[in-house]
Amino acid sequence: MSKIGLLGCGTVGTGVYEIINEKKGNFFEENNYKIKKILVRDASRKREGIPGKLLTDNPDDILNDDEISLIVAVMGSYEQEYPAIKKALQLKKNVVTANKEIISKHMEELLDLAKENGVTILFEASVGGGIPIIESIIDTIKINKINKVQGILNGTTNFILSKMTKEELDFDEVLKVAQDMGFAEADPTADVDGFDISRKLTILSSLCYGAYIDNDDIYTRTVRNITLSDIQAADDFGYVFKYMAESELYDDNTFGASVTPVLIGKDSVTSNVNDEYNVVSINGNIIGQLSFLGRGAGKEATANAVVADVIKVLTKSVHDYTHLKFENEYKSCGIERYKNKFYLRVSIKDEVEFAKTIDIVYRNIENVNLSYEDGKVFLITDELTGEFMSTLCDRLSHVTEDVFYARIIDNIL
Incomplete structure (x- = not known):
């Protein structure tokens, strides 16, 4: 029977433990898979509902345990998790992780390492919480x-x-x-x-x-x-x-x-x-x-995605x-291809800033829908490129510190 090593016992880690060891998930009511060891920063500190004998502050207690064939990495720490994930794959252990920083930087490397060692790394929970x-x-x-x-x-x-x-x-x-x-x-x-x-x-x-x-x-x-x-x-x-x-x-x-x-x-x-x-x-x-x-x-959404990957590994699906x-x-090409209408808000303190703001706006933008209220100029532009709007706001920031803009997206679901 495959045993699981859990790296991390924070919000997500606790959720994973509850689904697996407390059999909250349907799959685990019918199967006897268990988390054998949990890596924490302080193994002497009690965790409600989790037996102290499962806790360790030494990653090697998990990584070098031959009974543990699956590592679940949910510590959220790049410095601790990245070397642990690499070592786990090199030791031919499957890995499930929710660490988006590691996957965004090392996805290709870790997939290649898993393939070389005949194991799997899954990372559904790294994006979108409960969305598959x-x-x-x-x-x-x-x-x-x-x-x-x-x-x-x-x-x-x-x-x-x-x-x-x-x-x-x-x-x-x-x-x-x-x-x-x-x-x-x-x-x-x-x-x-x-x-x-x-x-x-x-x-x-x-x-x-x-x-x-x-x-x-x-x-x-x-x-x-x-x-x-x-x-x-x-x-x-x-x-x-x-x-x-x-x-x-x-x-x-x-x-x-x-x-x-x-x-x-x-x-x-x-x-x-x-x-x-x-x-x-x-x-x-x-x-x-x-x-x-x-x-x-949230705890449940992310833990659900992690455990869904765990089940795929355990059932070889x-x-x-x-x-x-x-x-x-x-x-x-940066934002130079973006072409949209824009919303712009400029906060001004006096008549001088108002005059300078209006001058910059009308010198650079045609067909402006503009209003003024409580020391703020609000406007909607016609279509402009992202780079043009960014440059315009840089100019306005020399007049007043408080300038904000946002693209308007009309063609969206």
Whole structure:
């Protein structure tokens, strides 16, 4: 009987333990698979509901145990997990991980290492929480060429933007609520500044395009600068804010990829994906658009995805990953191909800043829908390129420090 080693006993690790050892999942009610050892930072500290004899602070107690054939890595630490995953594969142990940073940086290397040693590494939980997006992409690319990935990939920031919109609260107020509810970390940087999302987009884009898409090539902007006045202005214009991940392949072997706040129409399906839910869409040359919706944050959603991979390994029903290749080469074109309408808000202190702002706007943009209220200029532009808008806002930032803009996406599910 295969035994399991669990690296990590935090929120997700505890959820995995409960499903497997406490037999909360249907599969484990009928089968006697068990977690034999759990790696923690402090083995002397008691964990409610988990026998102390299972705990160890030495990874070798798990990695060198011949009875353990499957390693589940959910510590969330790059420095600890990456060498442990490599060693596990070299020791011919199967691996399931939720670590998006490791997979985004080393997916090809780890897949090759698993293949060399006749074992498997699965990472469904690294993207999309409870959405089976990795498996769906691997199925789709057997037939289709995918040229676009788009979606809401972070439950924390979607919860924040949804609550700001529904309850008319400021960003900092809602962030505190999200932290109190366990949706946001004490240090929310990875979520609200887009690093978590860009890693997920790296994984999805690399799989879809058969090329390693470098995280450094993903243009990323924070959601920290969205204010309640932006939320209200968007509503007046007929839009809602979402934190959108997008990548697209172009015909000249270039690609654009971004993680940015965007405005989308209130009547779209995506605008109504709220709270901790995620949605991911891919576009295949044969199947067309495929979309996937589910919970993207929380203990249960992520633990469910991890354990689903565990069951695939235990039952030998693993997808064939051997056809995955990353041999294509594409050059990043940044955001120069993006052409959209834009929302712009400029906060001004006096008449001088107002005059300079209006002068810059009308010198550079035609057909502006502009309004002014409570020391803020709000406007919607005609279609502009992303690079043009970025340059324009750099100019405006020399007039006033508080400048915010967002693309408007009209052609979305």
